Amino acid sequence: MRKVTIIGAGLVGSLLATYLGKRGIKVDLYERRGDMRKEQVDAGRSINLACSTRGWKALNGVGLEEEVKEAAIAMHGRMMHSISGDLTFQPYGKEGEAIYSISRAHLNKILLDEVEKNSKIHFDHKCIDLDLENATVTFQNEQTKQQTSCTSDIIFGADGAFSAVRETMRKKLRFNYQQQYIEHGYKELTIPPTTDGEWALEKNFLHIWPRKQYMLIALPNTDGSFTCTLFLAFRGEKSFENLQTPQQVSKFFEESFPDIIPLAPNLLDEFFANPTSGLVTISCSPWQYQEKIALIGDAAHAIVPFYGQGMVSGFEDVRILNDLLDEFPNQSILQKYTNARQENGDAIAALALQNFIEMRDLVGDPSFLLRKRIEARIQNLYPGKYIPLYSMVTFSHLPYKEALSVGKKQKKMLDEILQISNIENIWQTEKFLEIIHKFITVYQNDVFVRK
Amino acid sequence: MRKVTIIGAGLVGSLLATYLGKRGIKVDLYERRGDMRKEQVDAGRSINLACSTRGWKALNGVGLEEEVKEAAIAMHGRMMHSISGDLTFQPYGKEGEAIYSISRAHLNKILLDEVEKNSKIHFDHKCIDLDLENATVTFQNEQTKQQTSCTSDIIFGADGAFSAVRETMRKKLRFNYQQQYIEHGYKELTIPPTTDGEWALEKNFLHIWPRKQYMLIALPNTDGSFTCTLFLAFRGEKSFENLQTPQQVSKFFEESFPDIIPLAPNLLDEFFANPTSGLVTISCSPWQYQEKIALIGDAAHAIVPFYGQGMVSGFEDVRILNDLLDEFPNQSILQKYTNARQENGDAIAALALQNFIEMRDLVGDPSFLLRKRIEARIQNLYPGKYIPLYSMVTFSHLPYKEALSVGKKQKKMLDEILQISNIENIWQTEKFLEIIHKFITVYQNDVFVRK
Known part of the structure; x- marks a missing residue:
């Protein structure tokens, strides 16, 4: 593995580029979007996410644990809000154990800076063709419309749940693939900082308003705000389908989440401005082809967000791949990587689906x-x-x-x-x-x- | 349902067009390939296939049962060939019950002729875009490269296992989808007629050479030949992977199917000239969108061929849809059609997978x-x-x-x-x-x- 192309400069692709670059491998990292450090890129994705032990170990392997942790907020457990406003605390683990809320954009920027110490990042490059047999990928520059091709020893698809690399494998190989949506969708809302610039809820918790068939959660941001996510069925009695007017939304929140109404003054505006998104689980096999092409992170195993393991499981893919490179320095490792990770990808997908029941129902x-x-x-x-x-x-x-x-x-x-x-x-x-x-x-x- | 577009003029699309055309509905049937009645179209698919009771009923509904049956060959049961050449007969059903071997191309031509009595068929038209919300499809004429768009009340995707209509639904909707390959592939071979122009094996049977992990089958054609299909794993000890040279293939057939060697003089040439194809099961939901778009036949439920129900289950989709139009003359019927068929599609997919075990292993x-x-x-x-x-x-x-x-x-x-x-x-x-x-x-x- 001397020359590697990575498609997708999101969290997992950037961490993979960092690891491989530090090993002295020539890495080219391609990203369809522009440079998020220079322009406002609407990622269309969650604003913050959870990092925990597996994630820290992977970041530690490239010396980034401390820097990232400084920008993260520890959440020691779940704080459950009943309809009447009672609070119940449930710790996540033993004393001192916590999961961390981190800004997706901030973490991605830290990683991009790190990648550039050893490797080149090509922004605005969209993958438009992939020759699996020759490990050749063709990109179109989204600015100039110019096309370039690039052949390497290995191409990694780190291009997320709707991976173009995986799509090529799905169409051209005998490829097993499943995409399965749950009945629920999600919508992001905001609890802004108080007038004092402080957090409007207890800062160091993941807040949950469990309502059996649906729930609201809130994770703290460093600026004093919380990002809330409403998880609700698309159809049925309590559903997005039945929240079409401001009156319907107000009534729903008054009945279900009365304590957040005074904290979220822009609730109605945000509700109608922000998208309602689906929640998909994607599993596939094989994850690699001929030791030339491999999938990693969401591209290989997109999961629902309820265990806080989406990014973390992708980071662990990277860490394990790096361990295999240490262990088998002169061997092909993509099949070994697949063998090590595929069943674990299926397992965390199943666990994430289970945990939705726990969060929305059982914790109450x-x-x-x-x-x-x-x-x-x-x-x-x-x-x-x-x-x-x-x-x-x-x-x-x-x-x-x-x-x-x-x-x-x-x-x-x-x-x-x-x-x-x-x-x-x-x-x-x-x-x-x-x-x-x-x-x-x-x-x-x-x-x-x-x- | 006054104006309908059907995409795909294969067996199921043509039968659907025939049914709807006879109801007085304005039907436009589009086909990516050329007119198989005028030119040799390499369909890349099985030469003959099995028709049985469900298929006959669907053909009967448009008055085609007799004409098609005349061109079909009854197979009263399975004729098993042991390695030593012993024959064992197992009837398919009661006295007089049989399944029928029919030429795919011949049946398709009969259906195309029937469609044209009421409706227009547009050959060489490839679906290149589909607007689900407005039921508008854009085609490119494969000859002139000219593009045309067409809006109708309902668009049916009858475009097979690799359906373009389904692909659009998969990408644009919250669409559940699974494609799953078995470890086996298949390759078609021929037993030509004898020098007297007769069938080289007993004519009125489906011949099987069951060898536990793999098998050969043969179905009779009206010209005196049999089309054989070898089902074999892609990898492993007995596999296509290990049949790379004429010597390997000869040895494999001598050891596994000695009695067909004298009957198939072109065995080696065909083995290396014909493709080795995969066997996929595809399931998805929903089958319809907003009473505007629906999937039918292989596009909705591609199955493995081991129950002889691939075409037949698609024909039954059409017959049931037509029954619903009779039953609910002024109502939307696509959701009713989906409710009636989806679980049955999953069931026949499961049955077809089961029957592979029965055919390759148990019948011996x-x-x-x-x-x-x-x-x-x-x-x-x-x-x-x-x-x-x-x-x-x-x-x-x-x-x-x-x-x-x-x-x-x-x-x-x-x-x-x-x-x-x-x-x-x-x-x-x-x-x-x-x-x-x-x-x-x-x-x-x-x-x-x-x-």
Whole structure:
């Protein structure tokens, strides 16, 4: 791998270019849009996103963890808002564990600066043709309309959920492909800073207004604002379809989210100005072709956003690919990369869909919160052995596939524990330790993480 | 529905145009290729295909059953060829029931002639743009390169497994889509007529050389030839990958299909001249958009060929759509059509995948043949009530969905019956009737077809 072309200078493409550039590989990074550092580029995508352990490790590998973390806001847990305005807190992990809200644009700019230390970025270059057999890609300059072709040892498609590279593979190869939309869409709204320039809600949390079939969430930004996202079905009784007039929207928010109305003065304007977008899961195989072409990040595994693992799983693709280059210095590694990542891509896709149910419905349920507390107690009793599913995904580097399978067994055990009569009153007692010990004796091979 | 555009003048598009034209609807039928009646069009597709009960009913609805049947060859059952050349016969259904081998090109020509009695066909017109909201399609004349647009009440995409209409829906709508290839590919070969101009194998059968992981089949043509299809994995020990040289191919056929070597003198030339093609299942939803655009036939549900239901299921789409037009004369019917057909499309896709296992592996197994004989006996004992799965699919108009679900229960019952000790010796006895009766008493609600 001496000469590499990367298509897509989003978060994953830029991080991949950074990694490969630092290895001394000649990298050309192509991006359809203009340079976001110079012009306002409407990315049409989420304003902020979540970074967690897997993401930090990948950024650390190119020395960027500190710089990015300085621009991020820690969120220690979920803050649930009931309709009557009551707040309930649920920590994400152990003391000190947090996920981080980070500006997509800011992080992307940091990465682009880093790429340019070793490699060239070609903005305004749209991929219009791809010759898979010869690893040759043709671009059209969106400004000059001039076309150029470029052949390299390897072409990476890091061009997102609607990847042009993947589309070529889908049409020209025996390629398995699935795109599946959920019934819900999303719309972004804003809670601006207070007149004092402060955050209008508690800053260090991911706020959730869980309403069973739908929900609103809010993540903090460094400027004092929160970006809110409404997740709601497209059709049905409570749906975007039934929110056509300002009156309908006002009534919906008054009934469902009364506490955010005073905090979001531009709610109605934003509601009608901002797009309503769909939520898709995309899976495909193979991720590579003839050791010449490979997919990475959303191009290989676009997932719904409910586990906060979209960017992070793509960053982990990059980190693992880099590890393979270390381990097999003179070998082809694209099939090895695919073998290492494909099942994990499927697993995080499934986990992300599951977590939507948890966020919009279960977190508002007292028995779910009890379950989380009992699980935290078990985790404390068996440190490093019993790790709750959320923590395996968010605060560990265990393969997603393992997290998914161990998590299923944990759920089965917890289901049984929660059947114990009077559990809500005894779970904090000494006697309860014996009960837990009995369960763990039966289940440990299934619910403990493998070393 | 007064003005309709149909894209694709293959078998399903032509039949649909015939039905709608006879209703007095103004139909324009567009086809990317030239007129196959005037020029040799390399369709790149199977030379012959199977027609059965559902297909005949659909053809009967436009008065074409007799004409088409005259050009078809009845196949009363499967003729299995063992490696040592032994023949085993397994009937498809009851006495007199058969499936028919028909030339794709001949059938298509009959349909095109019929379309032109009421409607206009535009050959050499490629769909290059589709405006879903306005039901406007733009074509490019492949000869003159001139572009024309056409707006109608409804546009049907009958443009096959790689449908351009479906591609537009996939990209522009929240559209669920899956394409899944099996590990096997196929290659067509020919057994020419004998020097006397006769069929070199028994004419009225579908011949199968089942070899567990792969198989060869042969269907008769009216000119005395058979079209053979080799189904074989792309990779692995026995695979197309390992058939690169004439020596390898000769050795493979000598070991696997020795009895066809003397019958197929051009085997090696054809093997290297003919393409090796993949086998894909495509499913999608929605099949319609805003009562303006709809998918039909392979464009909506491309399936693998192992149940002989590819064309037939598309013809049934057309027949059901026509029934809906009769039933709801002044209503929109595309959503009703989708509701009626979509689950059946998924069911026949699943059945077709299952039948590959049966054809390549089970039909060579004595216990499978015993199972079929016992099942035929049960069918005789409960006429019109117990119909074996193959017959529900092939010789009835029961929804595929029902056939799939009843067939699963039948399999369960037969599995139990085949566990009875000494079954191979007692199944023809009087006493066995009591045993069957007991099973049916337990299972009848599940294994009988609903009236």
